[in-house]
Amino acid sequence: MSTDMIATPDAAAERLRHALVDSVRKSGYACTPSVETAMRAVARHLFVPEASLEDAYANATVHIKYDGDGASISCASQPDIVALMLDQLQAQPGHTVLELGAGTGYNAGLLGHIVGETGHVTTIDVDQDLVDGARAHLSAAGIENVDVLLGDGALGHSQGAPYDRIIATVGAHGIPHAWMDQLTPGGRLVVAQRLRGSVCRSIAYERQEGAWRSVSSQLNTFVPLRQGIADDPRRMVPLTADGSVRVQINEEQAAHSEALLGVLDQPAHEAWSGVTFRGRESWEWMWLWLACTMDNALSRFEPDAPAVERGLVRPRFQYMAVVDRGAIGYLVNRQAEKDQDGRQLYEIGVVGHGPGADELVQRAVAEMRTWDSGYRDREVQFEIQPLGSEPLDPRPGRFAFDNALNRVLIEWQ
DSSP states (O other), X not given: OOGGGSOOHHHHHHHHHHHHHHHHHHTTOOOSHHHHHHHHHSOGGGGSTTSOHHHHTSSSOEEEEEOTTSOEEEEEOOHHHHHHHHHHHOOOTTOEEEEEOOTTSHHHHHHHHHHXXXXXXXXXXXXXXXXHHHHHHHHHTTOOSEEEEESOGGGOOGGGXXXXXXXXXXXXXXXXHHHHHTEEEEEEEEEXXXXXTTEEEEEEEEEETTEEEEEEEEEOXXXXXXXXXXXXXXXXXXXXXXXXXXXXEETTOOOOHHHHTTGGGSOEXXXXXXXXXXXXOOOHHHHHHHHHHSTTOOEEEEEOHHHHHTTSSOOOSSOEEEEETTEEEEEEEEEOOOOTTSOOEEEEEEEEESXXXXXXXXXXXXXXXXXXXXXXXXXXXXXXXXXXXXOOOOOTTEEEEEOSSEEEEEEEO
């Protein structure tokens, strides 16, 4: 074998990097030219040095830090998601950008490339080890227009304000006032926002006619803010004695943990909605409708594979559930007839367990039908309002929810 047939590590990394970006582009992300260029130029493996080249350039999350319970609290996000949010941000050469959640520093490195020599990026993280690591990674990548600071990202960084763009690469429920206050007129905020229950979206906000309104939204979720004024606590409630099936309960949701333990051993109640989706069609807008209309919102439902294999839980690719006191109903699907173009359709239903499960699943199915018949084809607008704002006139398809920092308006228009 000749030596020119043996790839050097740099050549292998470059080949894998371009293959990754090709995959991201095929998925419909990195559609902004500057984002694609940055992802092809910035070496991701330098930001996750403990990972193999193959893992560094896989279209997957690379976890870098865990809490005492083994849950991930920092990572290099999946490149699809990185590209999605940077597409939404629309940063330009010369912009000043504030990022909340430095992590490995990779996202800040991409931003540094996008804003160029005349622009500047400030990124903040709450842990000193992550700050030190991000600084080292950016230095290794030769990126010099990024400052990495230790602090509570919920406070922003007033010394560098105003910013043309602010991006939160951590999840938030309430939107800290500092983020909006530190933007320039005409600036844009992109945040992975938990709206209600476990339903989250990456939303780009701009100030329009005195209000912060969405200009873009995509299904997305992130590790939440920690140790600050915008903490978003959540807990995983076990439904089985061995913990093999769990449901996520967020701060504003109620759940009777003791009553839910063993609930899946109780008789099943199921109901089918008649609402259908194509095979790869997302359920995300129906999830959002259920999160808004069900009394206790909608929660992530997490069964381990053995629980599915032994038939305790019906198989699904992604699980969501409604919880009411000691009852739970989780969303399932089954094959339906093909549509007029010959594409396979799948009908959505709910399987419930526990006291009152029959009523719970019927209520959820009724809301699915309402969404399908009256709201499925409508656009959804999001708006951030101050707490105590004058309530808007009631209107079908309009919902308002208060969190600790804001009122969030969600409206099917």
